[in-house]
Amino acid sequence: xxxxxxxxxxxxxxxxxxxxxxxxxxxxxxxxxxxxxxxxxxxxxxxxxxxxxxxxxxxxxxxxxxxxxxxxxxxxxxxxxxxxxxxxxxxxxxxxxxxxxxxxxxxxxxxxxxxxxxxxxxxxxxxxxxxxxxxxxxxxxxxxxxxxxxxxxxxxxxxxxxxxxxxxxxxxxxxxxxxxxxxxxxxxxxxxxxxxxxxxxxxxxxxxxxxxxxxxxxxxxxxxxxxxxxxxxxxxxxxxxxxxxxxxxxxxxxx
Amino acid sequence: xxxxxxxxxxxxxxxxxxxxxxxxxxxxxxxxxxxxxxxxxxxxxxxxxxxxxxxxxxxxxxxxxxxxxxxxxxxxxxxxxxxxxxxxxxxxxxxxxxxxxxxxxxxxxxxxxxxxxxxxxxxxxxxxxxxxxxxxxxxxxxxxxxxxxxxxxxxxxxxxxxxxxxxxxxxxxxxxxxxxxxxxxxxxxxxxxxxxxxxxxxxxxxxxxxxx
Numbered sequence: 044x045x046x047x048x049x050x051x052x053x054x055x056x057x058x059x060x061x062x063x064x065x066x067x068x069x070x071x072x073x074x075x076x077x078x079x080x081x082x083x084x085x086x087x088x089x090x091x092x093x094x095x096x097x098x099x100x101x102x103x104x105x106x107x108x109x110x111x112x113x114x115x116x117x118x119x120x121x122x123x124x125x126x127x128x129x130x131x132x133x134x135x136x137x138x139x140x141x142x143x144x145x146x147x148x149x150x151x152x153x154x155x156x157x158x159x160x161x162x163x164x165x166x167x168x169x170x171x172x173x174x175x176x177x178x179x180x181x182x183x184x185x186x187x188x189x190x191x192x193x194x195x196x197x198x199x200x201x202x203x204x205x206x207x208x209x210x211x212x213x214x215x216x217x218x219x220x221x222x223x224x225x226x227x228x229x230x231x232x233x234x235x236x237x238x239x240x241x242x243x244x245x246x247x248x249x250x251x252x253x254x255x256x257x258x259x260x261x262x263x264x265x266x267x268x269x270x271x272x273x274x275x276x277x278x279x280x281x282x283x284x285x286x287x288x289x290x291x292x293x294x295x296x297x298x
Numbered sequence: 299x300x301x302x303x304x305x306x307x308x309x310x311x312x313x314x315x316x317x318x319x320x321x322x323x324x325x326x327x328x329x330x331x332x333x334x335x336x337x338x339x340x341x342x343x344x345x346x347x348x349x350x351x352x353x354x355x356x357x358x359x360x361x362x363x364x365x366x367x368x369x370x371x372x373x374x375x376x377x378x379x380x381x382x383x384x385x386x387x388x389x390x391x392x393x394x395x396x397x398x399x400x401x402x403x404x405x406x407x408x409x410x411x412x413x414x415x416x417x418x419x420x421x422x423x424x425x426x427x428x429x430x431x432x433x434x435x436x437x438x439x440x441x442x443x444x445x446x447x448x449x450x451x452x453x454x455x456x457x458x459x460x461x462x463x464x465x466x467x468x469x470x471x472x473x474x475x476x477x478x479x480x481x482x483x484x485x486x487x488x489x490x491x492x493x494x495x496x497x498x499x500x501x502x503x504x505x506x507x508x509x510x
Contacts, residue, residue, distance in 0.1 A: 239508075254504030258497055272483040280479030287460050290509045 065244030067127075069180075072169075072241055074127035075134055075234070077115045079166070080190075082135050082142070084108035086158040087197075089146040093154070100200070107193045114186035122180045134237060137230040138162070152208070156223040159201030160263050161231045166194045168235075168255035172247045179246075198263065205267040213268050220264060221277060228281040232256070236289045253289075257282055308469050309409045310351035312399065315365055316416065317346040318356075319392060322369055323384050323423075330380040334426050338419040345412055360462035368455040374448065378434065382448040385427020387485065391456070393420040394480040395472075404470050424488075431492055438493040445494060446502040453506040478507075 084105045091101035119126050138157070145153040170191040177184035209216035235256050239249025257278055264274035320343050327335035356362060372383050396417035400410055436444065460474040467473075482503070489499050 248505075250505045250508045250510055251501050253508060254501030255497070257504060258500040261500075262496075272487055275486055276479040276483040278479075279482040280475045283460070283475035283478050286457060286504075286507050290457060293509050 065241070066124075068241040068244040070125050070127040071130040072238060072245065073115060073119050073124050074129075074131040075238065076169075077112050077119070077126045078128060078131035078135060079162070080108045080112035080115065082139060083158060083162060083166075084112070086142050086146075086154060086162075089142065090151055090154050090158070093146070093149055093151040097204075104197050104200075107197075111186070111190040111193070114190065115183075118180060118183040118186050121182045124180070134234045137226075137233070141226055141230065152219055153223045155201055155204060156220055157227045157231075159198060159204075160220075160260060160267075161224075161227045163194050163198045163201070164256050164259035164263065165231050165235060167191065167198070168252045168259055169238075169242070169247070170194065171255070172242075172252060176246045202263060202267050209268060213270075216267065217269055217273065220269065224277060224281050228260075228278065229285070232282050232285045233288075236285050239289065253282075305404055305469055306406065307351065307355075308467060309399075309405055310349060311355060311359065311361075311466060312395070312470070312472075313346050313350040313409075313412065314353065314356050315361060316392065316395065317343065317350045318365065318369060319372075319388060320346060320416075322372060323388060326373065326380045326384050327423075330375070330377045331385065331427075331430065333430060334381070334385055334423050336423070338422055342416055342419045345415060349408065349412060360465050361459075364455065364458040364462050367458065368452060371451040371455055378444065379448040381427050381430050382445055383452050385424060386431065386445075386488065387449045387452055389420045389424035389427060390485045390488070391477075391481050393417055393424065393484065394477050396420060397480065398472050398477060399470070402470050402472070428488055428492065438495050439498070441492060442489070442494040442498045442502060445489065445499070446506070450502070450506045453503060454509060457507045457509070 087101050087105035087108060091098040091105065094101070116126065118124075141157055142154065145157065170187050173187055174184060174191070177187055205216060209219075232253075235253050239253055242249035242252055261271075261274045261278045264278070265271045320339060324335060324339055324343060327333075327339070356365070372388060374380050374383050396413045399405060399413035400417055405413065431441075434441070456478075460478075463472065463474040463477065486496070486499060486503070490496050
């Protein structure tokens, strides 16, 4: 990460599609990554207190998320990126409210759905394609590769937790996810739609990421025990108003 | 301003929309995929005609433009486009609509029966379309690319129906989000069974629904 040329943030640099492209967009996206990871750390810490039998592992998850935030901050410093905290806080506010509510209600399972499935699905859907452009931001590839591996590790545990927790109780699991999805998908899916154009500006397809998010989450629900079509039905239904809002905004800003 | 005022009027409007889709399907199948044209569809068209609202009524509603634009893009000119657009996509859309109508407590007995007939006919043709697409012998990557090429325009127009469906069919408890969920679940499942890679398929569908 040392001795590498910083990203060119001069106005003309945006045209070359290289490290300087969409500097403000990069600041926002990296802000969301940094503060999103810190929110994830907080959430896993909440979860560790609600289930002491899993406390050690969940504190380890929290520490990993905190490390991701540090790495991303380091990569930002090395590349002249200023993670946009205000943007991140605006996007994360709705999620934080839900996390606080579930935590106050000692509702571990809802936290697991929100953080372990929905939020992690967003992280994976955006970190994976970022690796295609990571070399424009020297030092970031190592950070995002490791973070991606660790998000997938977290998801793997959450899946196993739910398979055991709701073994032979699929209806209860369906009811849980449907309850959490109403706000969880609205929140995280809404963020996905809000950052889709930012992703486009830095060279990642925002709509591809949205598709990946939907597929990631539906697949996780299926792997945790929900019948495939039921999972797809629920996820698509909840994404429909978000897709509509995205299209309306696209139509409104079209030349 | 719409002249649709009672629940029966709304049901008649629904049948008018479906009649337009079914009539196009029959023309397309006859021209490009005769194996998919059959008596069940012809019987359905006849049944829909007896219960459908006059065409001029559709012209007064919010459905007019999105329906006509979607239909204009569904009139492909070759067998593969017809199999995929009509046989897979629009038959699954029709099935989702008929199923939702069949489940609604707000329709008459005759309308429930019609919805049931429509659902059965849609699934019958859809199964034959699936078999025909399977016989094309294309590998999964080729197939999803062909599918996106053939159907992308129609799927993109599908999203335009949302507001109109919600506005015009709310009194029957039909929502676009529910329809899209049901349609997507069945279509994706079917396309995966045909060998299309799931991620590529879902990303392609999402892109189209988001307007690309």
